[in-house]
Amino acid sequence: MSSEHTPENQASRAEDTHRRGLKGPSPEERPHPEGRRNSQGIRIDPEVEAEPEVREAVLSALVLNEPGVLARASGLFARRQFNIESLTVGTTQNEEYSRITLVVKEPEPGIEQAKKQLEKLVPVISVTELTEDAVRRELALIKVDGDHPDQIAAVADMYDGTVVDASAEAITVEVTGTNKTIENALDTFERFGVREIVRTGTAALEAGANATAKHWPDD
């Protein structure tokens, strides 16, 4: 079962002078359309080119309370280069389900894509982008030098905060509120010498009787 061998044909090795290519009008000889799309694939007027503006969105995902679901969500966002401002997770009134709240900063198509990709994860039941009216809260613990306990307590009061730990050297204040409130509080506490800060990220629910989850599984 031996096979036929003929002398090696090395003649044209590295002799690339005879590349002919295919027949047809060259690129210069072809008609080319005027139209253009932007980087999001949306048709635009090239004269007034504009990229969509980045905005912040709060996404709330109802998910099965099972191991690894947070890793799936965060892995997805890292992999697809979505900008996450914050991510929180915790159980709901039904211990079978958890709620993930994500704050993302993206141009419009990116927010839409983040929502849809999140919805594709199997343990995810529904994803909602929260409205402007939604109740959004964040908690921060701010540890400052303990030199001015009275002033610190007064500032904490200004922000409806509470001193939750105090020693001769350091005082820890808890502030809960909107993202804006927390930012302001942090600025104000700077003067006392901030030692450490920790923040929870945004937790949010729709206001009034509006449901945050579009739907729950119909068991």
Place this chain on the structure above:
Amino acid sequence: MSERATPTPEADDSTSESAEAGEQPRTDEQRTEAEVEERPVTTGASSVVRALENAGVEAAFGVQGGAIMPVYDALYDSSIRHVMMAHEQGASHAADAYGVVKGEPGVCLATSGPGATNLVTGLADANMDSDAVLALTGQVPSDMVGSDAFQETDTIGVTSPVTKHNYFAGDADTVGDTVGEAFALAGMGRPGPTLVDLPKDITQAETGRDPGPARPPKTYNPQMEADTQDVKVAARAIENAEKPVLLFGGGVIKANATETARKFAIDHGIPVVTTMPGIGSFPEDHDLCLSWAGMHGTGYANMAITHTDLLIAVGTRFDDRLTGGVDTFAPEAEVVHIDIDPAEISKNVHADYPLVGDAGRVIDQVDARMEHSPDAREWREQCIQWKEEYPMDYAAPSDEPVKPQFVVEAFDEATPDDTIVTTGVGQHQMWASQYWTYREPRTWVSSHGLGTMGYGLPAAIGARLAADQMGDEDRTVICFDGDGSFLMTMQELSVAVRENMDITVAVLNNEYIGMVRQWQDAFYEGRRMAAEYNWCPEFDRLAEAFGARGWRVDDYDQVAEAIEEALAYDGPSVIDFHIDPAENVYPMVASGAPNGLFALSEDQL
């Protein structure tokens, strides 16, 4: 063939009816369904195998190993045909191709650690091409997970980014249901690979639970029909288009919608462009067909895509190899996008008319709403003119080495229309897709989105078994491979020989990583770093060493005879075609360039 009692850990061999001294070990015994039903589920592993049987699985591809042994032990009693591959990558590619040809999820198995990591390339490939694959991986016992035990890898973590979903089995009583769910999920909606990680203590544990039929997860409910109002609006847009183009992607084939899609195109006289995974969704010898568009697509397909005023895209994700620079992709066109995955709508290209649903059903919905066909006579004539202006021909002077395009055409002529073609990735793949006339779905089996060199040979093995199990033993399976691709998975030849699989491998051998060499010549001033072999094994003799048949072809006058003999040989054969090493793939759209600027030769890049 003798009856065999189900082995249990405490089984006393003397009670076994067939435990005669000197009994030959059983290998691949076919059992009747009645016998399968009589076999009780006793362990997690037998529950896993029962779940596969309940799902109608007829074949699995895998490699044995410590942590997966209980599952293999349960397979001993099953009629599922197991093909022992040489490498787990081969198992995942074979399962992928088997699934493509058969239209159902292919199944692969591997042990923990390196077995599981070796599957990753095939899973990533299936994920990118939306191919349904179920992978079952062994895992170290639950109480050792996290301890860096022997052959332990975080398979769930490693495979999460490259699977549709994966499962860590935590309970012998539910493991069968989990496997059934993973199988159902792989094939449902937008298909994709799923994986179940099986700790050894779970598969070894006792359970009597017979899992029911494969059921998808409760939280997974793909939308099958598009919104009726959206359909109406899209139908109006199609009626009013002057330069419509249908773009058929792989989703048309996956949805088994080729008949519906073809009828729609022909009834309404709309020219058809396919994507590369969409090859076979529309007969390439039809007047309306412009073949496929993109980086190495035809000139006429790229012209049509560039100048269309309405692109009706079905089951495609607008990959960058198709679009070229998005800024210049179909820049004059409104886009109708039919897809089962809502996340693909407006991901890369904005959809003016998004229609979420199953390809066949949505095309039917649109068709039902169409009051008249678009008036596209002039446009059709324009497309035909482009076909004449940019022919896919090539020069084949007799004083030069054999041209690869000639080899592909010679094979196409020597084989029937239902022949299955698999490929690796590179120049040979492009020639195989450009110069073969595809007419049927599931005859083009290749690696698209991931571009996996080495896909071709294990894919041919998977495709061969699928055709055989579908009763098409006479169907021809050809693997066009490159020398580089062949060197990556050629160990699977041992499997083809052992299983006596009738496949023909055509190595289009230029002794280069040819596509890289082509790019180096075009974009790196010909600095050929790590693209030329300078020495290549003799693949024909290598084939013979494996126990296959081998031929070597250096001249045009040897081509036809070698093809004839290889096709006639009932078993694996390899033809080593020493092709013109200087030949390049054209047309070519430079990466990120406008499709309309496709180059016909290097000086146009």
